[in-house]
Amino acid sequence: MIDKHEGYGRVKLIVLVILLFISFTMMGFSQKNVTLSFKSLIYAVIYPFHYAGVKSITSVKEFITSIKKNKELKGELKSAREMLEVYERKIDEYEKLKKENERLRSLLGIQSHIEYETVVAEVIAKSPQDYYKTIIVNRGKNSGIQKYMPVIAYQDNKQCLVGKIIDVQRYSSRIQPIIDQSNYTGAMLKDSRYSGILVGQSPISPYCLLQYIDKSAEISYGDEVITSGMGGVYPKGILIGTVVSVSKKRYGIFQEAFVKPTIDFGRLEDVYIITKKTSKEEK
Numbered sequence: 315m316i317d318k319h320e321g322y323g324r325v326k327l328i329v330l331v332i333l334l335f336i337s338f339t340m341m342g343f344s345q346k347n348v349t350l351s352f353k354s355l356i357y358a359v360i361y362p363f364h365y366a367g368v369k370s371i372t373s374v375k376e377f378i379t380s381i382k383k384n385k386e387l388k389g390e391l392k393s394a395r396e397m398l399e400v401y402e403r404k405i406d407e408y409e410k411l412k413k414e415n416e417r418l419r420s421l422l423g424i425q426s427h428i429e430y431e432t433v434v435a436e437v438i439a440k441s442p443q444d445y446y447k448t449i450i451v452n453r454g455k456n457s458g459i460q461k462y463m464p465v466i467a468y469q470d471n472k473q474c475l476v477g478k479i480i481d482v483q484r485y486s487s488r489i490q491p492i493i494d495q496s497n498y499t500g501a502m503l504k505d506s507r508y509s510g511i512l513v514g515q516s517p518i519s520p521y522c523l524l525q526y527i528d529k530s531a532e533i534s535y536g537d538e539v540i541t542s543g544m545g546g547v548y549p550k551g552i553l554i555g556t557v558v559s560v561s562k563k564r565y566g567i568f569q570e571a572f573v574k575p576t577i578d579f580g581r582l583e584d585v586y587i588i589t590k591k592t593s594k595e596e597k
Contacts, residue, residue, distance in 0.1 A: 431590035446579035449489040464588040474553045474576035500544030524571045
């Protein structure tokens with residue numbers, strides 16, 4: 315067996331050898347390496363702060379750049395919106411012009427089928443509060459318009475009576491509608507040919523009253539009433555309206571009928587002023 319003291323001595327020897335190796339290794343480092351190690355240590359300590367500083371500066375620069383870009387984008391967006399508004403206005407104007415062109419074409423097409431010489435006029439003012447007692451159009455003396463010229467219109471593919479001109483200015487005229495209580499129109503029942511006098515009821519009512527109809531005349535709801543040509547103002551045969559009620563008194567030789575005008579004054583936009591009551595074919 316190996317003596318206990320002998321084993322202990324071997325351990326001491328091994329430890330001594332290790333210590334000597336470490337000592338010689340340490341002595342082998344040059345001064346330069348020591349300096350580099352020290353610098354590396356300093357850099358290792360400072361680098362995190364340096365990195366953080368550089369990162370902060372970069373972030374600030376990026377933030378400022380983003381603000382500038384944001385302003386540029388806002389400017390571009392504003393310009394784009396302004397351009398969009400301009401294009402939208404142009405589209406609206408185009409649509410209005412297109413509709414106006416279609417309207418004028420329609421008016422001219424209708425005018426060509428009217429058997430009388432007419433001037434097309436646009437309604438520029440009317441008073442719905444008193445059943446359209448006042449209607450102003452944009453044609454006057456400059457267009458050859460004169461007092462008492464008949465006025466007609468087209469609605470729902472029907473030619474119907476509007477009224478007559480009662481006042482003329484240079485560039486405008488005023489129409490007295492058939493529903494005006496001071497308006498009298500020679501009228502007749504289209505089928506039976508019985509005639510009478512049509513009197514307006516506005517502002518009391520939007521209807522007209524056909525008076526002085528022979529009591530023997532058979533009148534029914536829905537019968538059409540047209541101009542008779544009597545009185546010299548309106549040509550004969552223009553549609554006025556339809557019968558809505560009949561009043562036949564027990565005594566007397568006449569009866570009366572309420573007539574609803576065919577023309578809807580609330581939708582009235584354009585009219586045709588008859589400048590010559592003779593038919594185009596008679597010229």
